[in-house]
Amino acid sequence: MVLLAVAMVGSLLIAEAIAQCWTTSARPIGSVVGEPYPASASDDLPFTLPTDWEFLHERVAMRTLYRTNNAGFRDDRPLAIPKPDNQRRILVLGDSFVLGWGVAQGETFVRVAEASLNDVAPTRLLNGGYRAGYTLDHYLLFLRREADRLSVDEVVVAIYTGNDLEDMRENRWMGMDEDGLPTRIETRRPYVDFTGRFIDSRHNDVSLPLGLERLALPRLVTRALWRTPRDWPKLSEEKAAERLRRVIREIDDFCRARACPLGWILIDSQEPTERSTRSRTVCREALRDPNALWLETESLFERSGLRADEFFIPGDGHFTPAAHRLVGEELAKLLSSPASR
Numbered sequence: 001m002v003l004l005a006v007a008m009v010g011s012l013l014i015a016e017a018i019a020q021c022w023t024t025s026a027r028p029i030g031s032v033v034g035e036p037y038p039a040s041a042s043d044d045l046p047f048t049l050p051t052d053w054e055f056l057h058e059r060v061a062m063r064t065l066y067r068t069n070n071a072g073f074r075d076d077r078p079l080a081i082p083k084p085d086n087q088r089r090i091l092v093l094g095d096s097f098v099l100g101w102g103v104a105q106g107e108t109f110v111r112v113a114e115a116s117l118n119d120v121a122p123t124r125l126l127n128g129g130y131r132a133g134y135t136l137d138h139y140l141l142f143l144r145r146e147a148d149r150l151s152v153d154e155v156v157v158a159i160y161t162g163n164d165l166e167d168m169r170e171n172r173w174m175g176m177d178e179d180g181l182p183t184r185i186e187t188r189r190p191y192v193d194f195t196g197r198f199i200d201s202r203h204n205d206v207s208l209p210l211g212l213e214r215l216a217l218p219r220l221v222t223r224a225l226w227r228t229p230r231d232w233p234k235l236s237e238e239k240a241a242e243r244l245r246r247v248i249r250e251i252d253d254f255c256r257a258r259a260c261p262l263g264w265i266l267i268d269s270q271e272p273t274e275r276s277t278r279s280r281t282v283c284r285e286a287l288r289d290p291n292a293l294w295l296e297t298e299s300l301f302e303r304s305g306l307r308a309d310e311f312f313i314p315g316d317g318h319f320t321p322a323a324h325r326l327v328g329e330e331l332a333k334l335l336s337s338p339a340s341r
Helices: 002-024 109-117 136-146 164-170 209-214 217-225 237-257 274-286 297-304 321-336
Strands: 054-059 062-067 088-093 123-127 154-160 171-176 182-187 262-267 293-296
Touching: 088 136, 109 123, 109 321, 136 154, 136 164, 136 171, 136 182, 136 237, 154 237, 154 321, 164 171, 164 237, 164 274, 237 262, 237 274, 262 274, 262 297, 262 321, 293 297, 293 321, 297 321
Parallel strands: 088 123, 088 154, 154 262, 262 293
Antiparallel strands: 054 062, 171 182
């Protein structure tokens, strides 16, 4: 039995070494959850982006290089903290659409908008995609923790109707303050980080001694285990909708208290579903000021006169560079208007 155990451990070590070499070579990465993500562990969010980091994310239909700066935002340029006196600083919060999944650093709508605004006055847009998590309660926690330190002048929040409500169902607020707002959030979903390991090791339900689960197991059985949830049930859709409404209002209250202009973007999925329609309705109803809804991508794309297939990466559903350019140009116009100040 001892020899068998030693042989198994040796096999795992060899397999992990092979897997690590395989990972660094060019190879397509298959599905989403459960495969290496451009993300890493966080103390209070399900995941975040590391600081001063570079990751080549290779998937079947794309090959994307992500770089972050000293503040952990997707950006090649360092961020000065505190902010220069003459700089307008805008924090853009959102998920993989804001991050710029599948497109180059300079092609994201955040960078497109910034380039246009800089023609008028010094402006810096902070790409909060994945740095601040990937759904609305994550953004609220990040905003309350970081907005003052980052000297944010304005905030833009992008809601993805395709899954933001469903993501809220997966989350649990593991810590709350005296107002009942989250100080630490975890998710039932098992995500794998850029090294190929589970971001939250508790998603790995196979117990091995001496930390052996940190060796070969994540790489070799990720596909088998990634559906293993944490041991709590999903929130009901109604409970998640109630929480989403509260979070939207708390973000609004936070910005109002600081006289910080706030705008919202609704990003619609490529193929609207009953679930995404429900999410869109809940979000629109939660906005106290209808004028704060600056941009809806569905209507923007319809007005553009371009074909629908020009806006989404085939087989993936994220924005193409053409879609990012269109959204960025429109966002720059909205941020240039007096109403946004």
